[in-house]
Amino acid sequence: MAGKQPLNIVKMKKMKQDGVPISMLTAYDYPSARLAEEADIDMILVGDSLGNVVLGYDSTIPVTLDDMVYHTRSVARGAEHTFIVADMPFMTYHGSVDESLKGVRRLMQEGHAHAVKLEGGAEIADTVRRIVQAGVPVLGHIGLTPQSVNQIGGYRVQGKDQADAERLMRDAKALEEAGAFAVVLELVTEESAAEITQALSIPTIGIGAGRYCDGQVLVYHDILKYASPYREKRFVKTYADIGTAVREGIAQYVREVKERAFPAEEHIFTTAQKTAAAGPVYGSGKEKVPGS
Structure with a gap:
C-alpha cells in the first residue's frame, strides 16, 4: 500500500507498552x-503451515x-510495505550454528524476509542469540509447536497444569x-498466556x-474458509467463506461451457469489429494481448 510505513521491532515494543x-x-x-x-495488516507470517494449506501435506x-x-x-513482492516474518522449516536450526545461519541468510537475501521465526524454547535459546547477534530479528514460538507434534503427542493445548505453565x-x-523481539503462543491456556504476556x-x-x-495471528485459509473440506477450529473465527464462493463460481463456469452459454457475444472478436470500438482486451486496455 503506497505511503504505508511498515512496522519494525521498536514500534512493536511501543505498541505493547501503549496497549495497541x-x-x-x-x-x-x-x-x-x-x-x-x-487490508492494513501489521505483520505477515510466511508460515511453514503452507505445507498443510498450499502444498497438500498432512504436517509441516x-x-x-x-x-x-x-x-x-x-x-515480499506482494507486500512491499509490510513487515514479513518467515518460518525456519523443520531441522534447519538444530544442527551447527553455521548451518542455521546459512538458512537464515537464504530467507533474508533470497526470500527478502525482515525476520525469521523459530519453534522452541530454552533448548534453542543459544541459536536465537547467535542469529540476533548476526543482525537478524527473531520471532520465537512456544506452546504447541507443529514441527514437534509427533514428540508432544498431537495437537494438544499447552499449559493446562502448573508444571507445564511454569515450563512455558x-x-x-x-x-x-x-534477544527475540516477540513470541508466538500457540494453543496455550488463556491463564498461562496472560501471565507470560504480563511477565515479558x-x-x-x-x-x-x-x-x-x-x-493475534491466524492462518489466511482459516479466516477465509479457503479449503475443501474445511475443518472447523475452536480458536478460529471465519470472516468470509471464499471456499464456497470459489466452488460455486467454478461450477457455474462448467455449466455454462457445457450449455454453450459461455462465451457469449460480448466475449468474442470478429473481423467486422474495429479495434477502437472493440474495447479493452485486458483490464485497462494498456496490457498487451498474449503473442502480440
Whole structure:
C-alpha cells in the first residue's frame, strides 16, 4: 500500500507498552500478501503451515528451505510495505550454528524476509542469540509447536497444569533473554498466556491463546474458509467463506461451457469489429494481448 510505513521491532515494543494490539496473518503467495497489505495488516507470517494449506501435506515437516524461500519471495513482492516474518522449516536450526545461519541468510537475501521465526524454547535459546547477534530479528514460538507434534503427542493445548505453565514461562523468558523481539503462543491456556504476556517486555502473539496476548495471528485459509473440506477450529473465527464462493463460481463456469452459454457475444472478436470500438482486451486496455 503506497505511503504505508511498515512496522519494525521498536514500534512493536511501543505498541505493547501503549496497549495497541498487533494484527498478524499468514500469507504464502503474491495475491494473498497484496490483499493482506491492502487490508492494513501489521505483520505477515510466511508460515511453514503452507505445507498443510498450499502444498497438500498432512504436517509441516516435509516443508523444505527451498519451499520457504520461494514462497517468502512471492509474499515480499506482494507486500512491499509490510513487515514479513518467515518460518525456519523443520531441522534447519538444530544442527551447527553455521548451518542455521546459512538458512537464515537464504530467507533474508533470497526470500527478502525482515525476520525469521523459530519453534522452541530454552533448548534453542543459544541459536536465537547467535542469529540476533548476526543482525537478524527473531520471532520465537512456544506452546504447541507443529514441527514437534509427533514428540508432544498431537495437537494438544499447552499449559493446562502448573508444571507445564511454569515450563512455558521459562521458555518465554529464555527467548526474551536471547534477544527475540516477540513470541508466538500457540494453543496455550488463556491463564498461562496472560501471565507470560504480563511477565515479558516483548510482545506476545497469540493463536488459540486467549484474549490477553499483545497481538493475534491466524492462518489466511482459516479466516477465509479457503479449503475443501474445511475443518472447523475452536480458536478460529471465519470472516468470509471464499471456499464456497470459489466452488460455486467454478461450477457455474462448467455449466455454462457445457450449455454453450459461455462465451457469449460480448466475449468474442470478429473481423467486422474495429479495434477502437472493440474495447479493452485486458483490464485497462494498456496490457498487451498474449503473442502480440
